[in-house]
Amino acid sequence: MLIIRRLTQQPIVLALPALLILAAVFGAPIVQLFFKSFNLPSFSLVNYQAFFFQPANVRVLYQTVEMSLTATGICLLLGYPTAYLISTARTSVRVVLIVLVVIPYLTSSLARTYAWIVILGDHGLINNFLIDNGFISDPLPLIYNRFAVYLGMVYIMLPVMILPMVSVMVGIDRSLMAAAQSMGASSFTSFWRVFFPLSLPGVRSGCLLVFVLCLGFYITPAALGGLRDTMLSNFIYAEVSTSFNIPRVAASAFILLAVAFAMLWIVGLDLSGSHGLPGQSPKDERGRAAALIGRLLRSLSEYLISHRSKRWKSRRFRPERSGRMPEVAGAMFLASMISFLVIPGIIIVVMSFSDANYFQFPPAALSLRWYYQFFGDPSWDGALLASFQIGVAVTAIATVAGTLAAYGLARAHSTVRAAITMFMLMPITLPAIVVGIATYLGLLNFGLLGSKLGIILAHSIGGVAYAMVIVSATLANFDRRLERAAMSMMAGPFRTFRRISLPLILPGVLGGAVFAFIHSFDEVVITSLVSGLSIRTLPLKMWENIRHQIDPTVAAASSLLIVLAMIWLVAIYAAWWRTTSRTQRIAAEAQN
Structure with missing residues (x-):
């Protein structure tokens, strides 16, 4: 007791x-x-052998990893500058921007996928606009292809990439960049040498979440892609719906799970950045190659040190001149990303009040029909x-x-x-x-x-x-x-x-x-x-x-x-x- x-x-x-x-x-x-x-x-191992001995299965597995990596890379390229611009905005503006990112994230992924069907379809918003204005005579093949799948995946996953990075970037002390610039560093150098390393935890978290979630995508490839854009989740679901051979399905599921765990192990192996400290001897070929590259870079840095020293002395007290062009470009990029996240939802809401029997934007007449x-x-x-x-x-x-x-x-x-x-x-x-x-x-x-x-x-x-x-x-x-x-x-x-x-x-x-x-x-x-x-x-x-x-x-x-x-x-x-x-x-x- x-x-x-x-x-x-x-x-x-x-x-x-x-x-x-x-x-x-x-x-x-x-x-x-x-x-x-x-x-x-x-x-x-007969179930795993049956999977890997079928070239079509291996192709689908490779295609799943490739599409997930590509979508993750696109989300990172678009999400990092978006998160940076949001984190540098004024507090009131930052709150509004975060809300505009969160609303699509909280919206049903099925509704967001449907929005792109409406926009990209043969009789969708883009094709109707181009045909009505005489730019084309036949609809463009904007849907049921790899482009549409990537567009849908990035649209759904971009908030997942942005939000972790914003949470990390907001906590970075901006005085560190100012200190670097006061010592003669340019804006880009202070960003690359100070801000970017401190933002890496958010980058790792965002990339890990986006990649693992993309591995399990089912709705978006099925709704926006063609037969050549099938991912492993679609393959497994089709096998469940037809035969439901549990051992075969289990083997396919654990192969997909192994890919997810591999990424978790690689990215989550050491998030603190403690590996690779001075004094540690590399134990494999990759470690020795990295050490060799590091020595070459240090030698190059020492060779150029005199030039860098002179440049620092001449610029350390000189205020850096930057026009309004970077600010305007940043504002335009941020506006385009927020529009990319928000406008599809607005289109769906407006079209829901249409009186027509088909998709029409803008509606000719408003109705609650x-x-x-x-x-x-x-x-x-x-x-x-x-x-x-x-x-x-x-x-x-x-x-x-x-x-x-x-x-x-x-x-x-x-x-x-x-x-x-x-x-x-x-x-x-x-x-x-x-x-x-x-x-x-x-x-x-x-x-x-x-x-x-x-x-x-x-x-x-x-x-x-x-x-x-x-x-x-x-x-x-x-x-x-x-x-x-x-x-x-x-x-x-x-x-x-x-x-x-x-x-x-x-x-x-x-x-x-x-x-x-x-x-x-x-x-x-x-x-x-x-x-x-x-x-x-x-x-x-x-x-x-x-x-x-x-x-x-x-x-x-x-x-x-x-x-x-x-x-x-x-x-x-x-x-x-x-x-x-x-x-x-x-x-x-x-x-x-």
């Missing part, structure tokens, strides 16, 4: 509800899936109701379990916290098709396939991860002395949490709830695997409509999702403002 009492007093116990859900729905099934890929108990069609069709109403019911249930489970897990892990040992956090983040960091197959197997074990409870549990593992991450970020800045002060006044642990801790971390809790709801409301891949034929959520209904019968009703549904994202953003801001006011009031009372 004493051991049990001591265990229940450990903070890590608070993470047990989240761990139990994750282990039952995803953890145990992913291990079971791994065993099935090797045909255990009789160990065999397609909203009446949306709310008057039982199939759309039923899908919307099912999504709200599932989303609310997922939000409740994820908020409670994720908040408790974050609260307990914040007080646990760092090693235990790191291991459990890595496990709990797997549902949102691994490719969605892998998570979906494992979840399918887990719900099959419990007999919950094709039920709302099964879909709720399948969505909850990702929702718990989002809630835990956001609440943990809030707890990182939480002053625990307030809790100790309350307990010293004879307040119990529950009352201290309810009266002190919870009000102060409420923005994180609400933020986690918002992201859990959005995750559930936007989920397509996992839902399509575990829902069966009896339950249709709004994303599944939209996906079926996009694939078979595109009409402006989808524009009305997409517009509602965009408005929903804005509502959630306002709710988060209101909670943050209220909590900030409460914290300032408590601090003022403490000083008095």
Whole structure:
């Protein structure tokens, strides 16, 4: 009894509800899936051999990695200057710019993909404009090709690249660049030698997130690409839909998972930058080559040192002259990137008020026809109701379990916290098709396939991860002395949490709830695997409509999702403002 009492007093116990859900729905099934890929108990590599001995499979795997790397590179090229310009803007302007980046990020990825179908289609916005003005006679092939896939992937992933870099760049001390310039360094040199190295953690995080998420893309290649643009997720889903040979599917899933883990290992091997310190001897050919290149560069630097010294002496007290051209160019680039993120959503909202039977922009006449069609069709109403019911249930489970897990892990040992956090983040960091197959197997074990409870549990593992991450970020800045002060006044642990801790971390809790709801409301891949034929959520209904019968009703549904994202953003801001006011009031009372 004493051991049990001591265990229940450990903070890590608070993470047990989240761990139990994750282990039952995803953890145990992913291990079971791994065993099935090797045909255990009789160990065999036949499934992996069958995959790699098919040239078409290898081509799809190579194509998946190539497309993911290309999309990540494009996002980095566009996202880094965008993040830099946002971080250097005035505080008020920066807040507006971040909001304009966050709104597309919170909007359904299915709605954002649909926007590019409307823009790039044979009868889409661009082709209609060119034909109506006599520039072309036949539609340009802007869709169902690699260009359209890259455009859709970059559009969806660009906020994921920008936001981590902005969070890092805002915290960089700009006086370091000013100090470098006062010592004679040019603007570019001070940026390259001072600012850029300090921003690398944000670059690593953004690239890692974008690449891993791109590996699991299913909707965008299927909606915007052709047969030659298939990614491994599409290949796996097609195999699940046709034969569902679990060992073969498991092998394909773990090959995709291996690529994701390889990138996690390469990028996440040492984020502190401590490797490569002076005095370490390289142990392989790459290390010796890097050392040789380093010695050559140092020799070149020493050879040019006299020239650099003279240049520094002549420029150290000379103010650098820069005209307004860089500022104008930066403003134009930033405006183009924000327009790229925002305008497709605006087009969808405007087109949803069209009175025409087809896509028309700008609309010849405004009407609520397609909203009446949306709310008057039982199939759309039923899908919307099912999504709200599932989303609310997922939000409740994820908020409670994720908040408790974050609260307990914040007080646990760092090693235990790191291991459990890595496990709990797997549902949102691994490719969605892998998570979906494992979840399918887990719900099959419990007999919950094709039920709302099964879909709720399948969505909850990702929702718990989002809630835990956001609440943990809030707890990182939480002053625990307030809790100790309350307990010293004879307040119990529950009352201290309810009266002190919870009000102060409420923005994180609400933020986690918002992201859990959005995750559930936007989920397509996992839902399509575990829902069966009896339950249709709004994303599944939209996906079926996009694939078979595109009409402006989808524009009305997409517009509602965009408005929903804005509502959630306002709710988060209101909670943050209220909590900030409460914290300032408590601090003022403490000083008095």
